[in-house]
Amino acid sequence: MTTTDGRPRPVTLRDVAQLAGVSVATASKALNGKAEVHPDTRRRVQEIADRLSFTPNSLARAITAGQTGTVGLLTHDLEGRFSLPILMGAEDAFGAGSTSVFLCDARGDAIREQHHLRALLGRRVDGLIVVGSTTDPRPSLGTDVPVPAVYAYAPSVDPRDASVVPDNVTAGRLAAEHLLALGRRRIAHVSGDATYAAAQDRATGVAQALADAGVEPVGPVRYGSWSEAWGRAGVTAVLDADPAVDAVVCGSDQIARGVLDALRERGVRVPADVAVIGFDNWQPMIAGSRPALTSVDMNFETMGRRAATRLSALVAGQQDAGVETIEPRVVVRASTAGD
Amino acid sequence: MTTTDGRPRPVTLRDVAQLAGVSVATASKALNGKAEVHPDTRRRVQEIADRLSFTPNSLARAITAGQTGTVGLLTHDLEGRFSLPILMGAEDAFGAGSTSVFLCDARGDAIREQHHLRALLGRRVDGLIVVGSTTDPRPSLGTDVPVPAVYAYAPSVDPRDASVVPDNVTAGRLAAEHLLALGRRRIAHVSGDATYAAAQDRATGVAQALADAGVEPVGPVRYGSWSEAWGRAGVTAVLDADPAVDAVVCGSDQIARGVLDALRERGVRVPADVAVIGFDNWQPMIAGSRPALTSVDMNFETMGRRAATRLSALVAGQQDAGVETIEPRVVVRASTAGD
DNA sequence: CTGTTAGCGCATTCAT
C-alpha cells in the first residue's frame, strides 16, 4: 500500500470494505458500532481494519459532521510562565476526550493574532481559548467570530464573553491571613510593577485582610519591578525605614527570592525574625530559595482545565458567560513555617 | 446567515458563488488566483467573499489535496525548559508559511504517546516533530507511521530518521575555551546528574579543550544533581580540596547560580578570583544572578526552527536523514568579563 | 472565459 514516493498511502474505509467483501456503508456501520450489522460481519470488518491499522480520516468525517474536534489556543505569552500551565491544564482536560489543540503564539501582536485567527477559523476549529499575558482585560474577539471563545488569564472586556481569571485579591488575602495566623503583626509589602492589575489586586487583598484584623500595614506598598534585584532593594528600603518588621509579603516569587537573599545577607533570620511569602509558587524560583519559600499558588493548571471545560460546554451549545475566578492556595514551606 | 442555535453558519463557497451569480468552480478559480477568469468577475467574487468574510474550509481542501497543512508536535517535557523554546522556534518557522501545529504532551508515557499518535494520524497531519525530555536517544516511531517525523532534542536511535540535537560536546569546548582565553588555567567542573548524556557530553568537550591547551583540570568532574543546592555543595567541595581554582565550569545555570552564591558567601570575588560559566542561558536563572552569569546558549529556538524546516522538506518529498547538531554560543556577562 | 462533471472519504438515508 505505497504511493510512488514510497510513503504508504493512508488506508481508507474503502480498502477495508473491499478486503472484507462488504460495501463501504456496511463497513462504516460495523466500525461505528451501529446496530443492524451481523455480528460476524462486524467482527470480520474490525479484524481487517485492525490488520490494516485503518485510521478513520477525521477530516472527511468533520466535513459532514460540522464539528472537527479541534480547538485553537491563542496565546500571547508562550515564553512566560503563565500560559504554560494553563496550556497543560487545557491539553489535559481536552485530551481525556478526543479534542486536539492547535497552538498559536501571537506574541502580543494584534496583526499576528488576526493572522492566526483566520488560519484557525479556516481549519474550522470548534472553539477558541485566548490566553493573555497580563490580568488586564483585553479586547473581545467580537461576536462575528463564528465559534465560541473562552478567555483565560486576561478576561475579555465584554461581560457577555466567558472568561477565567486568577483571583489575585483572594491571593493577597490568603497571604496576609497566613502571616496573621502565625502571629505576625508588623507586615510590609514589596510588590512589582504598579501598572499591573495583578499587583493592585494583590495589594487590595492584603489590605483587606489586615484591615479585617485591625492591623496597620508597615509603610505603604512598595512597588518596583518583578525582579530579584528589586526584591533586594525593596526590602532594604523597608528595613531602613522601619526595622521593626516581622513579615514581608512579596509581589512574586522572584521578588521574594531577592528579599530572602537580602535578609540573609543582613543577618536577619527567616522565619524566626521575619517571615516571607511570595506569589505564583513557581518551581524554578522556589527550588533554590533559602529557606524554601512559602508561596501562593494561583492554580493556573486548574484555570486551563476550567477554560477547556467551559469551552466544551459552549461548543455543545450551552449558554455560559461571565468571569470565573480560580481560587488560589497557600503552599507552606520553611520561610513561614515553624514559627 | 444563522443556524437554529443562533451561531452563524460558516459561509461556503457556494454562498459566494450564488451571490456573485457565477458557478462554484468559477468562484473557486477567482479566489485562488487561477488564470482564465475575467478581471471583472474576479473582482466581483472577491468583493462578495470579503463582504461575507468567507473563509475557505481547509478541511474540504485537504481532503482532495492529500495535504492538511498541519503537523503534530509530540512533546515529553512541556513543563521543562527545553521543549518550550523548541516549540516556539517551530511555531515560528511554520507560522511564516501556513502550517498549523497540533500540540500534544505525552509526559514521558509511552501509552499516552500512542494515544496522541493515533489522534494526530486521524487528523491527517502532514508530519510530526517529536521532542524528548533528555538528550538520550529514544526509540523510533518506526517506519509504519505514514508520515515523516523529525526528532528534536532527543535523537532517534534509528540513524535513518531525521534528528536535531544540541551539540553538548561543542558547548563544553566553548565554555572551556572561553575561560582559557581569559587566561584561566586552574579550571574545575561541577556538573549535574552523571547519568545524563548531556552531562557526559559537556564534560567531554571541556576535557578536550583543556587537553588541546595542555592544561590539567583541577580535580575530577564533580557530578551531582541539576540544582542550586548541589552547586553550592559542589563548589565548596572543590575549594576545600584545592583552593587554587580560578574558574568553574558549571553543568547548568542552576548549578552556576548555586556556585555564585556559595563563592560570594565565602568572600571569593567573581570574576576577579574565580570566573564562572553555566549552560543553557536560561533567563529566569540569569536574571537574578550576582554577578550576571556568562552562559553557553544551546540555541534551542534555532533547533525548533531547524526541525520545522527539515520536516517541511520531508513533507515535500525530499530525502533527509541523520542527526544534525545545533551550534551553541557563549553569551558573555559579568561572571567572566572584565578579567 | 465560464460552467458541468467527477471525485476526495465518510456517514447517512433509503431501498432491497
Next chain:
DNA sequence: ATGAATGCGCTAACAG
C-alpha cells in the same frame, strides 16, 4: 442485514 445512492465543501479536468 446489506448495499446503492446522496451529499458535505472544495478543486481539477474537461467541455462549451
